[in-house]
Amino acid sequence: MSHSLTTKDMTAPQKIISVSGLHSGIGKTELCCRILSLLPGICAIKITINDQATEVIGDEASIMVPGKDTWRLKTSGADRVVWVRAQEAHLKKALAGAIARCGTCERLLIEGNSMLAHLTPALSIFICDSRICAAAPPKPSRAAALAKADLVINNIRSTTDATETELAQAVRRYNPSAPIVCLAITDAATTEALLQDLLKTYRFIC
Secondary structure: OOOOOOOOOOOOOOEEEEEEEOOOOOOHHHHHHHHHHHOOOOEEEEEEEOOOOOEEEOOHHHHOOOOOHHHHHHHOOOOOEEEEEEOHHHHHHHHHHHHHHOOOOOEEEEEOOHHHHOOOOOEEEEEEOHHHHOOOOOOHHHHHHHHOOOEEEEEOOOOOOOOHHHHHHHHHOOOOOOOEEEEOOOOHHHHHHHHHHHHHHOOOOO
């Protein structure tokens, strides 16, 4: 499947995978690291929305801080990592700058929710958990990311999670058709088997 862009989307030369999620700390970076380990030569962009200055960061001193998400992405195999810290209103311009910094890299992994307002990846993965069943709706950017997902992963992390039926009903309020897979992202063997099949289906690997 080739990179798909609508008339309102940014243009990008790379074939893109996006990883978004229901909450911070839900497993986005963990999943990104597993994807990067399977795709040598891919570049990664980490997006952080804030109310302060907008920056596109790519210097090694900022990226390679041990334990930081950008460090995890780089040490998992990313050819290059760019960190976008942006106000929502300035994200489109900052994201374009980050994509340009990835140069001739043919494949790109982007972690974050809000970028889906500006581009349509070849493959979009959304991570949720039982909190999707809460009465309060998710934030608009998260609901929009879920609506655009090609695959929804229910990251199972406790015995108190909602049933698969309850979770599916909640997901279907926002996305009526994307497959839903229940697994623990920290289970390396199961997660990597899923990703291998997914990346083959979407022609990121042969």
